[in-house]
Amino acid sequence: MLATPSFHSLGLLLLLSFFLGFAFEDFFAKASSARPGGIRTFPLLSLGGGLLYLFDPTHLIAFTGGLLVLGVWLSLFYSVHLRERDERGERNAGLVVLLLNIHAYLLGAVALALPHWVAVGSTVVAVLLLTGRDQLHGLARRVDMKEVTTAGQFLILTGVVLPLLPNEPVTTLTSITPQHVWLSLILVCTLSYASYLAQRYWPPAARGLWMPAIGGLYSSTATTVVLARQANSDPAARRQALAGITLATGIMYLRILAIIAVFNMTLARDLAAPMGGLAAVALLIAALQYWLIKAPAAQAQGQTPRGNPLELGTAAVFAVMFMVISVASTWVKTQFGTAGIYWLAAIVGFADIDPFVLNMAQGGIAGIGEHAVSIAVLLAASSNNVLKATYALSFGGRQTLQSAALLLLLAVAGVALAVFLASVKL
Incomplete structure (x- = not known):
C-alpha cells in the first residue's frame, strides 16, 4: 500500500529543489562546459526520488535502485569530467556537481519522510557551501594550521x-x-x-x-x-x-x-x-x-x-x-x-x-x-x-x-x- 504524502511536503519538495537548481545554475553560469543539474533537473530528480521512496517506504528497494542508476550515470560524467582542465591548467576533479545531484535525489525522500526542518536545513547548507566557495577557500588560506x-x-x-x-x-x-x-x-x-x-x-x-x-x-x-x-x-x-x-x-x-x-x-x-x-x-x-x-x-x-x-x-x-x-x-x-x-x-x-x-x-x-x-x-x-x-x-x-x-x-x-x-x- 502506497504512503500518502501531504500537500505541504510535496510543495516543500518542489520549492527546495527549485531553490537548489536556481543556485546551481547561477553559480555555474560562466562555466566553460556543461554541468549536469539545474533548475529543471533537480526538481525532476527530487520528484523521482520522492516517488520511488513512496513505492516502498519500508525496504526502500525502488529508491535504492534509483540511486544506483543515478550513481552509474554520474560516474560516466565524472570519467569525462576528469579529462578537463581548469583555468590554471589543473585537472578538474571537484565532486560538488555530483554531490548536489545526489542531494537533489535524496531530497525527495527527506522532504516526505523526515521533519521539514531537516530538508530545509540541509538544502540551505548545501547552497551556502556552493555559493561561498571563494570565501571559504580564502578563509582556509588565511587560517594557520595551529x-x-x-x-x-x-x-x-x-x-x-x-x-x-x-x-x-x-x-x-x-x-x-x-x-x-x-x-x-x-x-x-x-x-x-x-x-x-x-x-x-x-x-x-x-x-x-x-x-x-x-x-x-x-x-x-x-x-x-x-x-x-x-x-x-x-x-x-x-x-x-x-x-x-x-x-x-x-x-x-x-x-x-x-x-x-x-x-x-x-x-x-x-x-x-x-x-x-x-x-x-x-x-x-x-x-x-x-x-x-x-x-x-x-x-x-x-x-x-x-x-x-x-x-x-x-x-x-x-x-x-x-x-x-x-x-x-x-x-x-x-x-x-x-x-x-x-x-x-x-x-x-x-x-x-x-x-x-x-x-x-x-x-x-x-x-x-x-x-x-x-x-x-x-x-x-x-x-x-x-x-x-x-x-x-x-x-x-x-x-x-x-x-x-x-x-x-x-x-x-x-x-x-x-x-x-x-x-x-x-
Whole structure:
C-alpha cells in the first residue's frame, strides 16, 4: 500500500529543489562546459526520488535502485569530467556537481519522510557551501594550521572528555562532580577562545575599544596589564588605554553574571542588580573617559592578540584550581563558617576568580545559600579590582593613575554592596 504524502511536503519538495537548481545554475553560469543539474533537473530528480521512496517506504528497494542508476550515470560524467582542465591548467576533479545531484535525489525522500526542518536545513547548507566557495577557500588560506589543531583540542574537550567523566562526586571533600568541573572549564574556554578568534580574524577588533571589550571576555586582568603597558610606552594610546581598562572591568561583571546564569539562574537573578549596576557604572565611566580625555593626533594601533588560550595544559591547570578551590571552600566553611567563605573570596580575587565563581554557582559548598554566595562573588570581584589597580600602577605608572583610582572606587562600591546585602535579613 502506497504512503500518502501531504500537500505541504510535496510543495516543500518542489520549492527546495527549485531553490537548489536556481543556485546551481547561477553559480555555474560562466562555466566553460556543461554541468549536469539545474533548475529543471533537480526538481525532476527530487520528484523521482520522492516517488520511488513512496513505492516502498519500508525496504526502500525502488529508491535504492534509483540511486544506483543515478550513481552509474554520474560516474560516466565524472570519467569525462576528469579529462578537463581548469583555468590554471589543473585537472578538474571537484565532486560538488555530483554531490548536489545526489542531494537533489535524496531530497525527495527527506522532504516526505523526515521533519521539514531537516530538508530545509540541509538544502540551505548545501547552497551556502556552493555559493561561498571563494570565501571559504580564502578563509582556509588565511587560517594557520595551529588554529585547526586548537579547534581539534576544543572538540576533544567537549565531545570526547566530557561524556567520559562521571557525574557523581568522587570524594566526600566536595559535592562537585568531575563533569561539573569540565563543564565549567568548557564554558570559560568557549568565551576565551571566541574572544581570541575575534581579535585575530576580525579587523574592527584592532580599532577603538573593541580590543579591550573582547579582552574583557577572556581576562580583564590580562587586558589591564596590556593596556597599562601601552599607555606607558605610547602617549598616543593613553585615551584608548584608560577607557579600555575601565571597559574591560565592566565587561568582567557581565561575563561573571552570564557564567553564573548558565549554572544557577536563581543566583544570577540575585546578582543581576548589583553586578549589572557595577557594570553600568564602569561602562559609563569608560565612555566618558573616551569622549572627554583629549585625543592625540595619532591613534593607537591594535594590539596583537595574546597566545591562543585553549592549550590543554591551561585546561588542566584550570581543572586543578577548580578542584582545589572547591575542597578549600568546603574546609573553610566547616572550620570557620560563612565568614570564612567571605575571607576566601577576598583572597582568591587576587588570582583567578573564575574557578571560585563557578564553584559557588554550582553549589560546591553545602549549607551556604544564594544570599551568602552573592556576597562572596561581590567580594571576589572587588578584590580582583584591587589586583588590577595594582597592575595598572605597576605597568603604567602615572599614566594610568586615573584607571587605578577608578578600579579602587569600583572595588569599594562592590564591598559596600556586599556589606549592604549582608545586613539585609532574608
